[in-house]
Amino acid sequence: GENVEQHPSTLSVQEGDSAVIKCTYSDSASNYFPWYKQELGKGPQLIIDIRSNVGEKKDQRIAVTLNKTAKHFSLHITETQPEDSAVYFCAARAGRRALTFGSGTRLQVQP
Amino acid sequence: DAGVIQSPRHEVTEMGQEVTLRCKPISGHNSLFWYRQTMMRGLELLIYFNNNVPIDDSGMPEDRFSAKMPNASFSTLKIQPSEPRDSAVYFCASSPSRLAGDEQYFGPGTRLTVT
Numbered sequence: 220g221e222n223v224e225q226h227p228s229t230l231s232v233q234e235g236d237s238a239v240i241k242c243t244y245s246d247s248a249s250n251y252f253p254w255y256k257q258e259l260g261k262g263p264q265l266i267i268d269i270r271s272n273v274g275e276k277k278d279q280r281i282a283v284t285l286n287k288t289a290k291h292f293s294l295h296i297t298e299t300q301p302e303d304s305a306v307y308f309c310a311a312r313a314g315r316r317a318l319t320f321g322s323g324t325r326l327q328v329q330p
Numbered sequence: 331d332a333g334v335i336q337s338p339r340h341e342v343t344e345m346g347q348e349v350t351l352r353c354k355p356i357s358g359h360n361s362l363f364w365y366r367q368t369m370m371r372g373l374e375l376l377i378y379f380n381n382n383v384p385i386d387d388s389g390m391p392e393d394r395f396s397a398k399m400p401n402a403s404f405s406t407l408k409i410q411p412s413e414p415r416d417s418a419v420y421f422c423a424s425s426p427s428r429l430a431g432d433e434q435y436f437g438p439g440t441r442l443t444v445t
Binding site: 251253255260261262263264265268308312317318320321322323 | 334363372373375378386421423432433434435436437438439
């Protein structure tokens, strides 16, 4: 089955700096790659997703890039703010199978 | 829309007791998922339903776990008997898509503690 690895497990940045979280996947048939943000005491919330026919997608301060050849995708957050502090999960889906989640990255934005 | 609703938000029970977790998906969504989250194992899919029918329950840890979806607006996850290792946060999620891996909307979770 699919295996998703996520790095780093923790990330601390200064407010205003950029943050990058990277994931790799194993199944070349994977075609959907969402990113979720989980704040303390809440469920994960979808923040952006990308499909395999697109190499990059942006939504304001967040962007996701996908390299199908290398089987990795990344989340980029620019101009980080304290409210970006949370745990971020990547996930991948192959065909009609369910999502496989990465292990999560705890992002801390220092004011 | 109120989003996915889960109850209770917290449950503390003794080993051997039956536990029932409840979920109301977003109206109009076709698929419903139950996940378990722990520090050790991360976010694990337990089971998912499409149009109220269980599609994949391969993630259900053992026979002590069972899930039902009697109608489009309600699902339960039952653990009987409960054990301390079942302690975790259980999330319900729903999706407007019939595909298991498309966008999912998570509820706030139920934090289960089994002593």
